[in-house]
Amino acid sequence: MNSCLIHSDNTSLLELDQFARSDIYFKIPKNEDVDIYMSELIRDELNPLKPNVIFIKYALDHEYLSFWGLRLAHHIRLSREFPSICDLPIVFVGEESIGELIKIADLYHILSTPGIYYVSEDLLKVQTILTNFEKKALPGLRDFNSYLEKIHISPPANYGTRHSFENKLAIKTWSKALGIELPSSTIDHNIYFKYRLQEMTRSISSDDSFKLPNISSKAKVLLIEDEFEKGWDTLYKTLFSESKGITFNSLASEFKTFESIISDFKKIYAKIDPDIILLDLRLTENDTHESNIEEITGYKLIKTIKSMNPGTQVIITTASNKASSYQATITSGADYFIEKNSRSIDKIDELVDSISDAAKEARFLKPFIRSLKNLRKNIRFKRINKDQDEYDFLIEQLNFYSELAIDTAKNKTIVDRFSLSLVYLYNILEKITDYYLEHHQKGTYKFRNGKPTFKFNITDKGFKQTQSYKHLSEKQKFYNLYYYLNKEIDLEISKGINTLFSYRNNFLHGVLPDNFKLLEELYASGDSRVFQSKFKYYYSSVLDFINALRLPETKY
Amino acid sequence: MSKVLLIEDRLDRMNHFLKMRNLDLSQFDILDTTHEANFLNIKQQVNEKDLQLFNGLDVLMVHQSAWSLDELKIIENYCESSQKTLILFTGGNTASHVSLNPYPLLRIHVNDFYSKNLELYLKEFHSTNESNLAILQYGKKWKLSALMEARNNIAVYLQRYRSANNFEARYSNLEIPDILFEMEETFQINLVWYKQGVEQNASNALQDTLTKLTAAIRSEIYQL
Numbered sequence: 001m002n003s004c005l006i007h008s009d010n011t012s013l014l015e016l017d018q019f020a021r022s023d024i025y026f027k028i029p030k031n032e033d034v035d036i037y038m039s040e041l042i043r044d045e046l047n048p049l050k051p052n053v054i055f056i057k058y059a060l061d062h063e064y065l066s067f068w069g070l071r072l073a074h075h076i077r078l079s080r081e082f083p084s085i086c087d088l089p090i091v092f093v094g095e096e097s098i099g100e101l102i103k104i105a106d107l108y109h110i111l112s113t114p115g116i117y118y119v120s121e122d123l124l125k126v127q128t129i130l131t132n133f134e135k136k137a138l139p140g141l142r143d144f145n146s147y148l149e150k151i152h153i154s155p156p157a158n159y160g161t162r163h164s165f166e167n168k169l170a171i172k173t174w175s176k177a178l179g180i181e182l183p184s185s186t187i188d189h190n191i192y193f194k195y196r197l198q199e200m201t202r203s204i205s206s207d208d209s210f211k212l213p214n215i216s217s218k219a220k221v222l223l224i225e226d227e228f229e230k231g232w233d234t235l236y237k238t239l240f241s242e243s244k245g246i247t248f249n250s251l252a253s254e255f256k257t258f259e260s261i262i263s264d265f266k267k268i269y270a271k272i273d274p275d276i277i278l279l280d281l282r283l284t285e286n287d288t289h290e291s292n293i294e295e296i297t298g299y300k301l302i303k304t305i306k307s308m309n310p311g312t313q314v315i316i317t318t319a320s321n322k323a324s325s326y327q328a329t330i331t332s333g334a335d336y337f338i339e340k341n342s343r344s345i346d347k348i349d350e351l352v353d354s355i356s357d358a359a360k361e362a363r364f365l366k367p368f369i370r371s372l373k374n375l376r377k378n379i380r381f382k383r384i385n386k387d388q389d390e391y392d393f394l395i396e397q398l399n400f401y402s403e404l405a406i407d408t409a410k411n412k413t414i415v416d417r418f419s420l421s422l423v424y425l426y427n428i429l430e431k432i433t434d435y436y437l438e439h440h441q442k443g444t445y446k447f448r449n450g451k452p453t454f455k456f457n458i459t460d461k462g463f464k465q466t467q468s469y470k471h472l473s474e475k476q477k478f479y480n481l482y483y484y485l486n487k488e489i490d491l492e493i494s495k496g497i498n499t500l501f502s503y504r505n506n507f508l509h510g511v512l513p514d515n516f517k518l519l520e521e522l523y524a525s526g527d528s529r530v531f532q533s534k535f536k537y538y539y540s541s542v543l544d545f546i547n548a549l550r551l552p553e554t555k556y
Numbered sequence: 557m558s559k560v561l562l563i564e565d566r567l568d569r570m571n572h573f574l575k576m577r578n579l580d581l582s583q584f585d586i587l588d589t590t591h592e593a594n595f596l597n598i599k600q601q602v603n604e605k606d607l608q609l610f611n612g613l614d615v616l617m618v619h620q621s622a623w624s625l626d627e628l629k630i631i632e633n634y635c636e637s638s639q640k641t642l643i644l645f646t647g648g649n650t651a652s653h654v655s656l657n658p659y660p661l662l663r664i665h666v667n668d669f670y671s672k673n674l675e676l677y678l679k680e681f682h683s684t685n686e687s688n689l690a691i692l693q694y695g696k697k698w699k700l701s702a703l704m705e706a707r708n709n710i711a712v713y714l715q716r717y718r719s720a721n722n723f724e725a726r727y728s729n730l731e732i733p734d735i736l737f738e739m740e741e742t743f744q745i746n747l748v749w750y751k752q753g754v755e756q757n758a759s760n761a762l763q764d765t766l767t768k769l770t771a772a773i774r775s776e777i778y779q780l
Contacts, residue, residue, distance in 0.1 A: 010708060012715030030661060031632075034651040063654060064704040065694045071651070095711045095770075096704065103777045104697060121711040157667040191651075 001134050004051035006041075006072065008060045011093055012121050018130055022049055026060040026068065034068070038075045039189040047082045053133045053140075054085070055126075058094035058101070069094070070107040071191060077110070077147055078194040087141040091117040091129060109151040115141035148202065153195040163282055164227075165193055166319035170340035171231040173200045174348055177210045180238050182231045212238070213352045217359030217528070218245035222274035224265065224301065225317070226255040226283045236278070239348070246355070249274070255283050258297045262304060274312060275362035276355060277305055279334070281318045281325065293328045306333040310410060311365030313358035317351070335361070364532050365410055368539060372402045375543050380551045382485060384436050384448045397431040398546075405539075418519035418535055419507045425542040426504050429497075432549060433477045436484065443471035445480075453480045456489060463489045475501055478545070485549050493548060496541030503538060558588035560615040560681065565595050565622040569647075573670035584678045595622075602627050607634045615687050619666075620646040635659050641687045645669035654689050662689045671695070688735075700776050702733040703743070707769040710762050718759070743772035 005011070005019040008026050013019055024045050028037045046054070054076065060068040073090050080086055092111070098118070101108045110116060117138060119125050132138050141147055155162045168187055175182050187193050221240070225232045228250040240246040249272055253264040261283060268274075281298035282288060293299050298316070305312055315336040316329045329337060336354040338347055376399060383391055401424045408414055409421040437453070440446040445453050445468075455468035456479040465483070472480065478497055483489055506512055519538075522531040562581075564570045570589075574581065581587055590598060601609060602623075607630070610616060618631060628644075635642040641660040652664040673695040680691050690698040713730045732750055740747055745768045749761040 010712060012712045015716055028653055028655070030655045031663075034653050059704065059708065061653075062705065063701070064708070065690075065697055065701045066651070066653070095707050100773065100777055103780065104700065121708070121715050123715055156665075 001053070001130075002049065002051045003053050003055060003130060003133065004046065004049050005055040005093075006046070006060070006069070007057045007093075008062060010059065010062070011057050012123055013055060013093060013126055015123065016126065016130075019055070022051060024049075026057075026072070028061050028068075033186070033189070034071070035075070035191050036186060036189045038068075038072050038191075039079070041072070042075055042079050042082065042085070046076070047085055050084060051088065053089045053091065053138075055091045055093055058092050058096050058105075065104065067101070067105040067107065070101075070105055070110055073110055073116070074107055074151070074153065074191055075194070077113075077141065077144075078191070078198055080144070080198065087115065087144070089115050089117060089133065089138055089140040091119055093119055093121065093126075095120055106154065107151075110147075113141070113147045113150045114143070115139060115147075144198075145202065148195075148199055151195070153192050155192055155196075163288055163319055165190075165196070167227055167280075167340065168230070169193065169196050169200060170319055171227075171235060172197055174340070175231060175235055176201050177348060178212070178235065178238055179210070180235060182234070185230075210348065212242040215240070215243035215246055215352065215356050215359065217356055217363065219275040219355070219359035219362060220247045220272055221249070221276045221278060221355065222268065222272065223248070223250040223278045224261075224283070224298070225250065225278070225280040227280075228252075239352070245359075247272075257284060257286075258300055261297060261301070265301070265304070269308065275366065276313045276315060276358045278315050278317050279305075281316060281329070293325055299329060299332060302329060302332050302334050309366055309369055310406060311362055311367075311369040313362045313365075315351070315354050315358060360528050361410070361412075363528065364535055367536065368409060369406050371539065371543050372406060375546060376402060379546075381432070381435075381549060382551060390435065394431060394435045398428050401425065401427045401431070416507070416518070416520055418523065419503075422500065422519075422538050422542075423504055423508065425539060426500065428546065429478060429542060430474075432546070433474075433481055436481055437472075437477055444468070445472045445477065447480075447484060451484065453477075454483065456480070456483070458489065458491065458494055460491070462491070463494075482545070482548065490548065493541070493544050496537065497545055500538050500541045559586045559613060559685075560584075560588070560617065560678065561610065561613050562587060562589045562617040563595060563598060563622070564590055564619050566619060567591065569666070570670065573666070577671060579670065579672070579675060581674070581678070584682060586682050587678055599623075599627070602630055605630055607631075610634065610638075610640070613640065615641040615643065615681075617643040617645065617669075620644040620663075621648070632661075635661070641689065643669070643689075643692065652693050654693055660687065660689060662693060664693065668693075690735075697776075697780060699739060700773060702735045702739065703769055703773050703776065705733050706736050707766060707773065710766050710769070714759070714762055714766075739772075743768065743775075745769060745772065 001018075002022055003018045005013050005023040006026055007014065007023060014023065024041065026041070028034055056069040056073055058067050058069040060072070069092060073092070076088070076090065077086055098111060101111060111118070117129060119129055129138070156165060165187070171182065221236075223232060223236055233250045236248055240248050249268065251261075251265055251268055253261050255261060279298050279301060281296050283297040287296050287298075290296050298318070302314055305314055310333070313336070314334045315338060316334045317338045317340050318325060319340050335358060338351050338354060340347065379395065379398065381391075381394070405421045405424040408417050408424060411417055414420060436447055437445045438448045447453065453468050453472060453476075454465040455470070455472075455476060457464045457466070458479070468476070475498065479489060479494065482493070506516055507518065512518070519531060519535055522534060525531075573579070581589060598609065601607065616631065616635065620628065623631070632642065634640070636659045639659055641662075643662045643664065645664050645666045647666045650663060650665060652662065652668055654660070654662045669692075673692050676695060677688065677692040680686075680688055688698070690701050694701060709731050716729070730750070732747065736745070737747060739745065745765060747765070749758055749765075
């Protein structure tokens with residue numbers, strides 16, 4: 001039987017022979033961190049002694065109200081890397097009653113966990129308890145979960161420190177799941193960190209190796225995370241190592257102020273044009289004291305990113321689990337929200353799914369939105385008359401429907417978002433024809449400046465025009481418009497408009513020909529290339545048509 | 557005249573704590589607080605190892621992270637040689653810890669530092685002209701620390717030397733915290749036996765003191 005006694009020369013147990021060669025003197029060096037000292041004491045002094053039972057004074061180092069003994073016992077239990085000592089029976093020694101400890105010691109919960117015993121400064125009682133240990137009548141901790149479930153260790157009161165802890169815990173948990181060894185740091189010794197880490201990783205068995213995903217989509221991913229150099233960069237690189245289509249970068253910034261981060265972000269944005277941004281919310285020192293989410297750097301960055309291209313997908317990866325953070329970021333434009341410090345490693349799966357999904361979204365949304373923004377830039381048309389209000393209204397309508405088309409295409413809650421988005425683009429064409437053409441008489445149309453309309457017969461080889469005195473179909477209106485402004489008909493553009501016209505009618509009238517598939521079906525089928533090429537063909541038809549109508553000097 | 561100097565570089569954080577916790581440090585004329593300009597001036601003087609500006613002070617309260625290791629060493633050496641009390645507060649993740657030798661040093665988390673305990677500590681300092689770090693560390697509970705230490709020491713003493721039946725011989729081995737003598741009246745603890753020297757038959761007196769200490773501890777705890 002090897003009984004170890006941890007004391008500060010403040011116990012009568014030193015009189016007993018059983019502890020003569022197995023006592024550890026506890027004295028925290030002047031400038032040493034308490035938790036680091038305790039961790040090192042366990043590693044360098046307690047573990048080599050190979051005891052069978054550990055006696056600890058409640059009060060150590062003459063700081064009676066700190067109850068370092070309770071803290072040290074927690075450290076022993078949480079030091080799972082030392083399996084021969086972490087579950088040993090622990091006997092607390094002191095005059096303190098359980099009632100007193102419950103009232104004044106923060107870490108008293110350990111007293112009610114299995115494998116814990118107490119004795120006062122009474123050598124007869126100590127002898128009795130030692131005899132019981134000799135007979136193996138008093139067991140240690142048999143089930144670590146029964147300890148974890150009964151204890152509570154408070155997080156740091158300071159939000160900044162707590163947030164930093166949660167972030168580091170997430171790195172540790174995720175890296176453990178991914179089988180990555182990160183270099184140790186001083187925070188590893190902190191008692192709250194040890195506790196939370198055990199709590200979060202107890203369900204991860206060393207046999208449960210996480211299979212690195214193979215994300216089939218192509219995407220350029222940018223990480224914006226102030227602690228990217230403290231493990232996140234390595235972790236994500238490992239996570240994407242089997243996904244050949246994923247290009248990963250981290251924003252290199254000092255993360256001092258919002259302005260400096262924006263400046264660094266714009267540089268890398270111009271260089272790599274990211275499809276997906278993994279964004280932490282709290283990025284600067286000031287963020288740690290900020291309770292108003294709208295003032296937090298990450299939150300403000302969402303708006304900047306979305307103003308540059310709303311198709312860029314923003315995945316919030318945060319150590320905050322506040323429902324208000326989720327709500328506020330999603331409302332401000334973030335597309336996904338991943339809670340990094342969740343106890344479950346399912347969050348890694350959730351992140352991978354989000355990236356796959358975001359890659360698919362960004363792939364079609366970014367070029368779609370960029371094309372629409374280019375179209376609107378400096379757009380001007382030949383005026384049909386001198387009425388400024390009518391002309392301004394046309395431009396207003398163009399902006400309104402193009403915004404509506406964007407908002408609809410990126411709104412995943414709208415079941416037929418792609419088809420509807422095309423309908424809104426088509427509305428722009430209708431508004432332009434309304435500006436140039438007017439109903440004349442008996443169903444005929446004329447240009448509003450009195451010029452006549454024609455009936456166009458378009459074939460693969462060219463087109464023929466004849467004077468028209470009959471009702472003009474929508475398609476004939478578009479041909480007239482094109483001819484009026486360009487003095488020719490572009491066969492490719494006309495073909496595109498015809499195809500879009502058919503798609504729109506099929507969608508709106510709900511009569512779908514055989515082999516016809518709505519864009520939504522193509523998207524859901526998983527073949528994103530077919531979906532992307534079809535969608536691009538349809539919206540490009542409208543945009544090319546409108547571009548051809550604008551004044552030559554404003555065409556792009 | 558100022559006896560305590562609070563050297564803070566992060567005034568925003570300090571003001572945040574003061575406001576949040578409704579603390580008014582301006583009521584203590586024994587306390588001087590740095591502002592940004594004189595913080596830089598102090599830093600320069602520390603680097604030049606010219607610490608005369610600390611000469612009239614008893615206590616230095618210093619934000620640990622504002623200084624390099626070399627600068628901290630200079631401050632610590634100065635406190636050791638002049639036996640001044642040093643309080644290092646930090647936003648890191650350390651637990652509060654006090655050491656009295658070779659000079660009084662308290663390392664404390666910033667969250668615990670900017671608290672009502674700071675006001676209690678300064679009030680006590682103002683009225684007694686003595687720095688009682690236990691007040692800053694434990695607040696209203698501070699007396700328990702001395703009561704519990706005394707109870708433990710007497711219990712250990714009784715166990716160690718009961719068989720020897722000669723208390724007097726080992727009398728020098730019994731330590732009673734100095735502060736406890738100031739609490740004798742408050743808690744009706746009679747320490748005459750200690751002051752006059754432990755006699756052969758002091759066992760009863762020690763046992764009686766133990767009982768009174770336990771009663772005092774319980775009384776203090778239930779008042780928290």
